[in-house]
Amino acid sequence: MATLxxxxxxxxxxxxxxxxxxxxxxxxxxxxxxxxSKQGCDKGxxxxxxxLADGAPILSCITLAADAVGRRITTIEGLASPQGLDAVQxxxxxxxxxxxxxxxxxxxxxxxxxxxxxxxxxxxxxxxxLSGNLCRCTGYTKIFEAVQVAAGQRKPRxxxxxxxxxxxxGGGE
Amino acid sequence: xxxxxxxxxxxxxxxxxxxxxLAQHKDALLIAGGTDLVPNMKxxxxxxxxxxxxxxxxxxxxxxxxxxxxxxGATTLIQTLADDALVKKRLPALAEAAAQIxxxxxxxxGTLGGNLCLDTRCVYINQTHFWRRALGFCLKKDxxxxxxxxxxxxxxxxxxxxxxxxxxxxxxxxxxxxxxxVRRVPLTEFYVSDGIRNTVxxxxxxxxxxxxxxxxxxxxxxxxxxxxxEAIDFPALGVAVTLSLDAQGLLETIRLxxxxxxxxxxxxxxxxxxxxxxDEATAEAARHAFKQCHPLTNINIDPEWxxxxxxxxxxxxxxxxxxxxxx
Numbered sequence: 001m002a003t004l005x006x007x008x009x010x011x012x013x014x015x016x017x018x019x020x021x022x023x024x025x026x027x028x029x030x031x032x033x034x035x036x037s038k039q040g041c042d043k044g045x046x047x048x049x050x051x052l053a054d055g056a057p058i059l060s061c062i063t064l065a066a067d068a069v070g071r072r073i074t075t076i077e078g079l080a081s082p083q084g085l086d087a088v089q090x091x092x093x094x095x096x097x098x099x100x101x102x103x104x105x106x107x108x109x110x111x112x113x114x115x116x117x118x119x120x121x122x123x124x125x126x127x128x129x130l131s132g133n134l135c136r137c138t139g140y141t142k143i144f145e146a147v148q149v150a151a152g153q154r155k156p157r158x159x160x161x162x163x164x165x166x167x168x169x170g171g172g173e
Numbered sequence: 174x175x176x177x178x179x180x181x182x183x184x185x186x187x188x189x190x191x192x193x194x195l196a197q198h199k200d201a202l203l204i205a206g207g208t209d210l211v212p213n214m215k216x217x218x219x220x221x222x223x224x225x226x227x228x229x230x231x232x233x234x235x236x237x238x239x240x241x242x243x244x245x246g247a248t249t250l251i252q253t254l255a256d257d258a259l260v261k262k263r264l265p266a267l268a269e270a271a272a273q274i275x276x277x278x279x280x281x282x283g284t285l286g287g288n289l290c291l292d293t294r295c296v297y298i299n300q301t302h303f304w305r306r307a308l309g310f311c312l313k314k315d316x317x318x319x320x321x322x323x324x325x326x327x328x329x330x331x332x333x334x335x336x337x338x339x340x341x342x343x344x345x346x347x348x349x350x351x352x353x354x355v356r357r358v359p360l361t362e363f364y365v366s367d368g369i370r371n372t373v374x375x376x377x378x379x380x381x382x383x384x385x386x387x388x389x390x391x392x393x394x395x396x397x398x399x400x401x402x403e404a405i406d407f408p409a410l411g412v413a414v415t416l417s418l419d420a421q422g423l424l425e426t427i428r429l430x431x432x433x434x435x436x437x438x439x440x441x442x443x444x445x446x447x448x449x450x451x452d453e454a455t456a457e458a459a460r461h462a463f464k465q466c467h468p469l470t471n472i473n474i475d476p477e478w479x480x481x482x483x484x485x486x487x488x489x490x491x492x493x494x495x496x497x498x499x500x
Contacts (some may be wrong), residue, residue, distance in 0.1 A: 021177040023211070042175045043212040045405060047278060056252075056281040062211040063282070066182040067204070067228050110277065131274025131404030 005065045009034070010078030014064075024068040025049045025060035028075060036076035036105045040134075047133035050106035051075050057113040057132070079112055088112050088150045095156045097146035099137035106133045111147045120151060132133035175215035175301070180222060186229045188350065188381060195377045196352040198223040203379060205248055206282035208275070210293050217302035218292075218314050227286075233381060234284075235455060236260055243385040247286030251275075254285060254336070262383065264343065265497060266394035266413060273398045276405040286380045287319040289337055289347065289360075293330035293368040294407055295321065296473040313369050321471045326346055328368030329436055331471045337364070337438040338413035338430035339396050348382040357384070364437035368471075371436050377484040391417050395494035397486045399433075401474065408411055408433035409474045412462070414494050423447075424454040429461075429487065434468045434479070441465050441487075455491045459484035 002017040005027060016031035025042075028034045028051070037060055040048030044062040051060045052074040060068075079086040088111045091097070098104045107130060114129035116122055121129065126147045127140075135143060148154050183201075185191040191446070195201055201223035204210050213219050227233070233248040236257050243263055254260050254271035261268045274280055274288065297311050297320045310316025312328045319325035338358065346359045360383075364371050374380060385400040388394070394415040400406035411432040419425040441462045446454045463484045468476035 019179075020182060021179055023177070038226070039174060043215055044208055044279065047276070050278055057278045058282050059208075059278045062207055062215075064204070064207060064226075066184065067207065067226055069184075085236075085411065125323075128404075129277055132278045134405075 003066075005031075005069060007073060008071070010075060011072075018065055020066070022065040022075070024063040024065050027065040027068070028060060028073075029140070032079070034075050034077050038102055039108075039136055040102065042055075043131055044085045045134070046103070046106075047110065048103050048106045050109045050133065052109060052113055055113070055116060057110050074109075077108055079108065085114060086116065088147070091146040091150035091156070092143075095142050095146040095149055097138070097142040103133055103135045103137075107135065107143055111150065114147070115151060120153070121147070123148070140145060177211070177214050178217070178220040180214075180224050180369060181386075183225045184229050187378065188230060188233065191227065191230065191379060192350065192352045192377070193226050194223070194225045195379070198225075199376070201225055201310040201376075203227055205284040205287045206250075206279075208279050208283045209287060212299075213292060214302065217305075218298065225283075227379075233286075234491040238263065238387060241387050243387055243422050245285055245286060245383045245385070247379070247381050247383070249285045250281060251283045251285065251288060251336075252277075255280065259298075263388060263458060264339075264394070266339045266396045266415070266494075267336060267343075270339045270396040270411070270413070272399070273396075273400075274335050276484050279405070285336060285383060288334050289340075289363075289383065290372060290374065290380060291332075291334045293328070293371050294333045295328075295330035295368065295471045297321065297471075298330055321469050327436075329368070329369030329469055329471050330431055331434060332364065332371055332436060332438050332467075333407040334432060334438060335396070335398060335408055335411055338411055338432045339394070340385065341408070341430045341438060341440060342394065342415040342428040343388065343415045344428075345383050345385040347380050348384065349378045350381045351375060351377045351379075361440055366436050368436040388415070389417075393417065393494040393497060395490045395497065397490040397493070399479070399486060407472075409472055410434065410479050410482055410486060412483070412490045414458075414490040416491065416494060418451065418495075422451070424449050424451060427454065427458060427491075429458055429490075431462065431466055431483070433472070434466055439466065451491075451495065455488055458491060461499070462487045 003020040038048035040046040049061040053071045088108045202221040204224045205227040233246040235246040244296040312319045341360045397412045399410040413430045417425045432438040468479040
């Protein structure tokens with residue numbers, strides 16, 4: 001039997017029918033089709049499911065949908081406005097701060113939460129703020145760079161698209 | 174994808190209402206941040222018929238000092254403990270410990286009461302049901318053998334609360350409330366040496382508050398945490414210390430506690446150190462801790478290494494406590 005949860009997601013009041021034991025992440029992904037928040041470890045380790053609840057970053061995979069009632073939830077889909085992308089999203093794009101992209105929405109939500117309370121963070125503060133988001137591809141360098149770019153602290157390193165090393169004519173291949 | 178077992182969710186708006194629900198439903202558990210309980214439920218370790226949510230009890234989220242005590246409400250967020258001006262000024266070691274719990278998101282979900290009531294952890298228990306079944310289960314849940322201590326009759330899963338050892342060295346107690354009773358239990362008596370259930374809290378009780386005697390002037394304190402990563406990790410070892418020096422600069426009092434090793438956070442006996450020089454007392458406290466603590470293979474980190482780190486972390490904690498500004 002389904003339960004009707006009344007949630008406030010990205011400034012909209014929505015009703016979503018889920019099983020009573022649904023997590024917030026399941027309600028977002030499977031009830032509201034907001035699939036930007038990722039289901040990674042699904043037990044609170046990896047940070048891919050990070051959303052904002054009343055402005056604070058939380059893990060939606062271990063938050064009960066029932067316990068999200070009455071809180072203001074912001075997902076990655078809620079970061080952009082009709083005027084365009086969020087500065088964090090722009091910066092991740094320009095810096096190429098991703099490889100497979102699975103951790104990216106959680107990273108950007110955590111970065112947004114940081115910049116909302118600290119508009120000029122140090123690199124240490126950035127690392128602390130993103131320490132609950134695991135990335136298995138990048139080694140984090142470009143992610144930290146992107147947050148600095150979003151904070152207006154530096155220009156992106158414009159390296160252009162990667163060049164392919166083609167085998168030379170007459171080579172042994 | 175890990176699904177939760179079925180339960181009925183209750184969202185009381187007052188402590189009395191929550192206590193009434195606990196009294197009414199025998200198979201009920203409390204949920205606050207859910208950072209410990211929800212993963213455990215997903216692993217099939219807990220399957221309560223009822224969940225009583227403390228999320229609506231904002232009246233339990235406070236930090237204040239009155240009548241010579243510092244009072245910390247149970248639903249105070251871990252992040253609040255790390256940032257709060259009163260906690261940072263009066264109980265700096267607690268702020269340090271809180272700042273090192275888990276990661277940023279988990280600190281904004283988890284609560285003080287939840288950390289004090291954290292379930293014990295073991296490499297053989299914090300696994301999926303499939304994994305545990307493949308091994309034939311264990312003492313703590315569904316089985317009859319202990320994989321850590323082969324012939325063991327008692328669960329040795331590790332207490333992993335970072336806040337507990339700090340509060341123990343500060344002489345804290347917790348207030349446990351049920352529908353018909355309120356009792357105050359010293360934190361050193363709150364924990365028992367049984368990994369299956371390592372606290373004395375009753376099924377019908379709520380830990381509503383921690384009470385800490387206001388530290389007197391000159392009391393130094395620190396918390397040191399050993400872990401593999403600098404975030405999202407439970408302690409492989411946690412060492413808390415409070416100490417004071419007399420007018421001659423000799424050791425006056427010392428209280429030392431460790432966590433992350435056995436089924437309960439443990440006080441290290443240091444009775445014979447008063448009157449010693451700081452250097453002597455530091456070395457002796459490190460020796461006491463090494464002798465009294467015996468890490469097991471309950472955590473997937475080499476117990477020999479953890480044991481070698483005990484005296485190092487005791488010395489580090491004492492040095493840092495003494496170098497922090499005197500209040």
